[in-house]
Amino acid sequence: MAAGQRRGADTKAEIRRVAIELFTERGYEATSLREIAERLGITKAALYYHYSSKESIVLSIFQAHLDALDELVTWAREQPPSPELRARAVDRMIDLSVGSGMAAMKFAMANQHVVRELHPGKGERESMFGKLTELFDILTGPDAPIEETLRVRSALLSVNIVLMAARGLDASETAITTVARDIAHTLINTKNP
Amino acid sequence: MAAGQRRGADTKAEIRRVAIELFTERGYEATSLREIAERLGITKAALYYHYSSKESIVLSIFQAHLDALDELVTWAREQPPSPELRARAVDRMIDLSVGSGMAAMKFAMANQHVVRELHPGKGERESMFGKLTELFDILTGPDAPIEETLRVRSALLSVNIVLMAARGLDASETAITTVARDIAHTLINTKNP
Amino acid sequence: MAAGQRRGADTKAEIRRVAIELFTERGYEATSLREIAERLGITKAALYYHYSSKESIVLSIFQAHLDALDELVTWAREQPPSPELRARAVDRMIDLSVGSGMAAMKFAMANQHVVRELHPGKGERESMFGKLTELFDILTGPDAPIEETLRVRSALLSVNIVLMAARGLDASETAITTVARDIAHTLINTKNP
Amino acid sequence: MAAGQRRGADTKAEIRRVAIELFTERGYEATSLREIAERLGITKAALYYHYSSKESIVLSIFQAHLDALDELVTWAREQPPSPELRARAVDRMIDLSVGSGMAAMKFAMANQHVVRELHPGKGERESMFGKLTELFDILTGPDAPIEETLRVRSALLSVNIVLMAARGLDASETAITTVARDIAHTLINTKNP
DNA sequence: GATGAATGAGTATTCATTCAT
DNA sequence: TATGAATGAATACTCATTCAT
Structure with missing residues (x-):
């Protein structure tokens, strides 16, 4: 009462x-x-x-992360294609996962299909996966060999794997991003054997 | 009728x-x-x-994968600690993801919390994550630096990341496992800078 | 502020x-x-x-209409039974529907069960339908043939039917009441064939 | 259990x-x-x-009535414009209200806005009010004086008014339709004074 | 080897209403 | 004269599950 x-x-x-x-x-x-x-x-x-809804809670959690990703994509789109672009993109990608971004990241991994259907703005390209794909495409042209494509994409997703690896380990955020950065740079610098 | x-x-x-x-x-x-x-x-x-239930469908999907993982863990446990153990474990881990294992893998990634609660047998150790953790621990002792631990664990999970990277790309299973293997070996052979 | x-x-x-x-x-x-x-x-x-409540909004909409109906019933009750009583009652009934009464009327038709349960005063007799019934009974004694009863009642409700007929037609209030009056008088002057 | x-x-x-x-x-x-x-x-x-839903219950109640109305409209559309068309249409309209049609009718009157939004088929014209309007238009051309239009429409709705009049009266269905028919025919045969 | 009819417990969501400020 | 923050009770609807046939 x-x-x-x-x-x-x-x-x-x-x-x-x-x-x-x-x-x-x-x-x-x-x-x-x-x-x-x-x-x-x-x-x-x-x-x-x-x-106003369950979904709107998720959106409020995600909006900042989505905006940051957006900014990263916009930035990448405007860069001249240079050998260092990948390295810098990878670094910025990992920067997205610090602080509150880390929580958003974990949520996204645990709820992939929810994120996949989350179109906060208007169209298709607005979704998280749409944006990621665009970033992927900027960094590896359409005629790169599949192995290279996969490696570069994996580099951009390095935080994800380390996050999975860290489960149950209480690793510090710093440790996680450090290793992720390490892995990412290794991946983009390795040529196929 | x-x-x-x-x-x-x-x-x-x-x-x-x-x-x-x-x-x-x-x-x-x-x-x-x-x-x-x-x-x-x-x-x-x-x-x-x-x-008999929704869960039992999942179990039937997973059982084979779980058994294979079990076998891998058992094998690893019995190996003498040698420098090549990691390499061979990583290879066997990736072998788990070929054929029907790949589907199980994808399911597991998309439904982590379901898998986490899936104890087909009796106790805690029976769960997928329990087994994985045991494998992790065999390959990196408790006093390894956190960076190394994370890197080795990430190596064992390399298929996962490549799977995420491959979304929307129609890469062949071979391409995926090849790259995963590549990444995994790179990771276990890299020393911290 | x-x-x-x-x-x-x-x-x-x-x-x-x-x-x-x-x-x-x-x-x-x-x-x-x-x-x-x-x-x-x-x-x-x-x-x-x-x-003070949703219902009280309705009541405030209805009160004037209810009071007017009350007055009409009281008046009718006091008239000596004469051949012209029906005609005059019918006219006064239609007069209830001019101006703000029309809106009340439309509301009542669209929300019959709400009106039915609306007892602003104390008892049963206070409800709109109670009052209408009393008016009906004054104009046709209990032993009138059912056909006559129905016809007289219908005459009193003529505005209602014309209102339904007028939907989507933008007929003027005057046109509506004119036709209603017409119909009403026709009905009370027709003997069963 | x-x-x-x-x-x-x-x-x-x-x-x-x-x-x-x-x-x-x-x-x-x-x-x-x-x-x-x-x-x-x-x-x-x-x-x-x-x-499958609350609405689908209503639809199942209404479908037969709607179909019958449809048939009536189709029939009317095909008739040559003759002086007796109105009379026959009015009769068929009242026939719609016998048996289970009466219940549908009462439901419709008590829940006008529900019926208004009930489009069982595809388009706009499929709604009850759409069909009624078409029937109205067939019986009175667009340049008939408003009074005549209202009277003819009222005639088609005569069952509705008698139904309202009959509330609390336990009149037989026969009595109701008889009076309705009576009223309807009176209305279409009366010229404006 | 399968279905038709049902259930109990739950879900997200909405509503009229309250009250301290 | 109002509002921001909340509540309790309800609503339409869905789900995994059961079992007699």
Whole structure:
């Protein structure tokens, strides 16, 4: 009984925090809004006061990451094709995963099909995978040998693999990105044997 | 009239085929048994004739992969610690992903939390992640520097990253495993700079 | 800062106007207070400053109409039974539907079950249908043949049918009441063939 | 506990029966599927086994009526414009309201906005109001005086008014249609005074 | 080897309403 | 005169599962 503004803290941010945690741990569909609400000690209806849908929570988690990726793609598109472009792109890609980007990254890996269907803006190209693909294509032309293509793409995804490797290991964020950077640079500098 | 034995083909296998496809594309929870049944032109109840639960379908998809991993771990455990152990383990790991193993692999990546909770046998150690962790630990002792640990683990997971890189690219299985092998060996042979 | 007294116009009347419009078009239950508030550019809570409940909005729309009907019934009750009573009652009934009465009428037709449950005063007799029934009974005694009863009642409801007929036709209020009056008088002057 | 086919009777028809009753009495939105299920002694999920949505229940109630109206319109469209066309159309219109048509009619009056949004087939013209309008237009050309138009339309709707008049009166279906027919014919034969 | 009919527990979402500010 | 933040109860709908036939 009795409604009104009870919690002083930023409820919206709290929701995001708990949601990303549960979505990542147990999966998006396997996490119900009831669970999120319960864990926060609020009602489901309160969630809806702050977010208009389950999907909109995900979007709010992802928007910053998506924008950053966008900026990276735009930047890459404008670079003249040079031997160092790959190296710099790879570095910037890894930079996306620091701080809050890391959480977004983990969420994305744990919920690939959700991310795949997440078109925050208007069209197709707006999706995460659309943007990644564009970046891939900028760094390896269409007639590069498949092995090279795969290696360069893998370099850009190096954080992902290290993140998987780090599960259960409590490695610091620094350790993770350091190794990822290392791997990435190794990959783009290796020629096929 | 005369219901029963309609489809001569192996219905059980058909179910598995469709299920793995949908589970991988749209996610385990996001795929309902109704969808699987509809796509096969049978009823939900018929699914239950062949499989006792949704989870048991997943298990049937995974069992072979799990057994193979088990065998690999057992083998590794018995090897004397030698410099080539890592190389041979990495190769065997990649061998797990050929043929039907590849589908299992993809499913696992798309549904990590499902796999994490899948204990076909009795205890904790029986889970996929439990086994992987054991393998990890065999190849890098507990006092290896974190960077080395991460790199070796990443090597063992190289197929995963190449699989992610290959999305939308129609690379052949051979191309994928070749690159994965390449990456893996590069990783275990690189010393920290 | 400085919240409060923003809209000079009569907010209460504005609410009533929008509410009756939406209630009539989309139905009472199908119209949420959120929609009304949004269309007015105010908050739901503001609605509650002006009206104590959703039902009370309806009541405020209806009260005048109900009072007028009340007066008509009281008047009819006191008339000596004469051959012209029906004619005059029918005319007064149609007079109820001019001006703001027309909107109330349309609302009532579109939301019959809401009106049926609307007892602004105390008892049963206070409801719109209770009052109408009383009027019906005054004009046709209990032993009139059913056909006559139906015809007289229909005469009293003639505006309703013309209103239904006029949908999508932009007929003037005058045209509508003229035809209704016409029909009503025809009905009470026709004997069963 | 224990599922399976418990009720011998035609559950689908039972659902329709109870639904139309409640929808008409209390309104479509004001009637929940829970209420319908409870009154039938089944679960909500059982409703969904038989009908795919709340709307589809309404459609199943309405389809026959809609088809009959369609046939009437088609017939009217093909008739040569003759003085008797109106009379015959009006009669056929009233015929639509006998038997199960009467229930559909009552439902339609009590839930006008639901019916208005019910497009069972493809386009706009498929809606109940679209069809009615077409019939209206066939019987009164576009340049008929508004009074005549209203009167003819009212004639076609005569059952509706008598139905409203009959509320609380337990008049037989025959009495209702007889009076409606009477009124209708009176209306189309009256010239403006 | 399969189906038709059902269930119980759950899901995301919406609504009218409240109240401290 | 209003609003921001919340609630409790409901809603339509879906899902994995069951079992008699």
